[in-house]
Amino acid sequence: GAPPGRRWGAGPRRRRAPGLRPGGQDGAGRIGRLLLQRLKPFGCTLLYHDRLRVDAALEEELGAAFEEEVDAMLPKCDVVVLNMPLTDKTRGMFDKEKIAKMKRGVIIVNNARGAVMDTQAVADACRSAHRRAGGDVWYPQPAPKDHPWRYMPNNAMTPHISGITIDAQVSRSLLCFQVRYAVLQGAGLPGAQLHCQGRQARQPVPVK
Known part of the structure; x- marks a missing residue:
């Protein structure tokens, strides 16, 4: 039963589940597509915008509609x-x-860079109680003591630490070992990026 003097019930602790809620995403590159894949099982209505539309087969697989x-x-x-x-176009x-x-009541989640958002506009929106913001990126970074995002309500900001997990540290250590081993063997750098005619292709870079 409930503790003495308290009533049992959900009351003000009720929250909305992600399922069936419309979610929009600006940017459908590698990270954006991975996020859409992870959201699909929740039954969300997925919308996305990008300067380049993904192919129809991938849209169907992701269950996402292009805007x-x-x-x-x-x-x-x-x-x-x-x-x-x-970029110059996305800054601010x-x-x-x-x-x-x-x-x-919208929730704004910034997975990109802090500078794509107008700092003061976000702070004002969160203070209005009609918008909420979350993210792990700031501008400038590290954020000064008087940065408005430090003190605005309705936020779930973290100081660029979301990727610092035990698993991530293990993966980075393994990658460092693989790169050093490849260099010492003269095999090239695994997963290095080459820019070919404006497109990125994963090819090993020979080490001389």
Whole structure:
């Protein structure tokens, strides 16, 4: 039963589950596609925007619908996830006007770079109690003591530590060993990136 003096029930602790909630994603590169794959089993309505649309077979596999205009996608989403690279075009892209297009109560998750968001616009939106934000990236970084994201309500920000897990450290150590071993054997660097005609191809780079 309930503790003395307290009533049993969900009450204010009730939360909404991710299933069937519309989720929008800006950016469908490698990380974005992996996220869509992981969200599919929850039964979410998945929308995505990217300058390059993925092929139809992959869209069907992911269960994701393409949105040609990000401004048209934002009002449809309960959760908006940012996965785009930081470029001259994306710097400060999510400003006061973009955030205003989102639903009341939306959750904004920044997996990209802190600078793709307007710092003050995000802080103001979270203080309004109509928007919530989460992420592991800041701008500038490390964040100064007076950074508004440190003190804004309705946030789940972390200081760029989400990738520092025991498993990640083991993987990095193994990768360092593999690279050093490959170099000493003269076999080239595993997984090195070569830029060929504007596209990236994974090929070993010979070590002289």
